[in-house]
Amino acid sequence: MLRFPVNDCILKLFNETSPRIAILGAGGMGKTSLSRVVLHHNEITARYGTNRFFVACDGLKTQVDLAGLIGTHLGLESQKYPTEVVLKHLSSAPPTFLVLDNLETLWDPVESRKEIEEFLSLLTDIPTLALMITMRGAERPAHVKWTRPFLPPLEPLAQNAAQRTFLDIADDGHSVEEVDQILALTDNIPLVINLLGHLKTSLLSEGYDRKSNLELSISLSLSSTRMISVPHAQDLLSLLSILPDGLSDVELKQSKFAINDIPACKTALLRTSLAYTDDRKRLKVLVPIREYMQNLLPATDQMIRPLFKHFQELLELFDEHRGKISGMSYASRVALNLANIQSILQNTLQQGHRDLVASIYCACHLSHFTRLSQGPTMSLFPLFSPLFTQICVPKLEIYMITEIFKSRLVDPSHQEDLETRGTELCSYFNDPDIECTAFTPCWYY
DSSP states (O other): OOOOTTHHHHHHHTTSSSOEEEEEESTTSOHHHHHHHHHTOHHHHHHHTTOEEEEEOTTOOSHHHHHHHHHHHHTOOOOSSHHHHHHHHHHHSSSEEEEEETTHHHHSSHHHHHHHHHHHHHHHTSTTEEEEEEEEBSOOOSSOOOOSSOOOOBOOOOHHHHHHHHHHHHOSOOOHHHHHHHHTTTTTOHHHHHHHHHHHHHIIIIIHHHHHHHHHHHHHHHTSHHHHTSTTHHHHHHHHTTOTTOBOHHHHHHTOOSOSOHHHHHHHHHHTTSSEEOTTOOEEOOHHHHHHHHHHSOOOHHHHHHHHHHHHHHHHHHHHHTTSTTHHHHHHHHHHTHHHHHHHHHHHOSTTOTTHHHHHHHHHHHHHHHHHTTOOOOOOHHHHGGGGGGTOOHHHHHHHHHHHHHTTOOOGGGHHHHHHHHHHHHTTTOOHHHHHHHSTTGGGO
């Protein structure tokens, strides 16, 4: 059973006579599981007895379909016009608790949204009816007086809760270090934890079905009206999916993407919970969604190139202004994008890529930055060192060799060859400054 510390917050809402509660969040956050936990909680069963109903809205098309399905759960005979019958029955029934799960399948389409909101309004006019809905996204339907305080959209589990959840599923016998390595792949999303927990114990019998459930959840969000009504929203999501550090609003503007109306695209991603803003106000995408997009809807080179140019300029400005007060702002911007820059360069450091030379310069600048900032060295040298015979840019080659030595990344078996090549390159320039800064003993500092 997944752990949901928000339970106490929800139970307090039932101090109201008939609470109206919306559980929101991205696909895989455990909205359905949480609603079931509440439905079967001891306090709820004591209060509502057998008048508790869980109605799954998947596959329904209209408000009449929804009313008919609710009527079936209530034990009513099939009706041609079920809405009035259901409302009349609930109005005269004892206190009742109704859960409408995955309501976004009905609410998302613009053509059915108004009638769904009107039906919800009629339901919440019944004083003895407690209503809970679950919806993918971050918006509540209008025309309903939702009980306050509103529940915030569900977020990934805290690390300790994620650890306990995984161990509940996969059993003990794993060290904390092993569990944390597995959880690093999940972004602490309940559905993904559930998937990997069961994969540890029953890969063949359960794993693929559960993985398909996660992929289905993501695909439903992608195909929602809130996404498809905003051109290029999917393009922005594809781009964000190769950016582990996300992007700030300023960076979204400065990068000059070939994407129209970026604010509307951002809003669409937030409304569907395909993206979120972290505590630094950076727009980010969770790991499972990033992997899904990279596998099925990857960003094109045309989409990536403006961002590469932006990071190239940023690294050049840092290199130009390092050691100056003005360089501090560039350094902080690079620091916020370290994983982003590395991810972009892994795309551009490819044989025959039109930006290969510029990418190698960027990789050297990145190594220089991490070395000066005393952070973890981010080396991309293994990616492009085999390509050097194609480049024939002596200044760039000596820059790379210098960085290899100064970053202490030299392979001992290649050290002599690199020193010899460095000596040869210095002869191209007849420049004492280059020789002093790029050759022994500076190799080793």
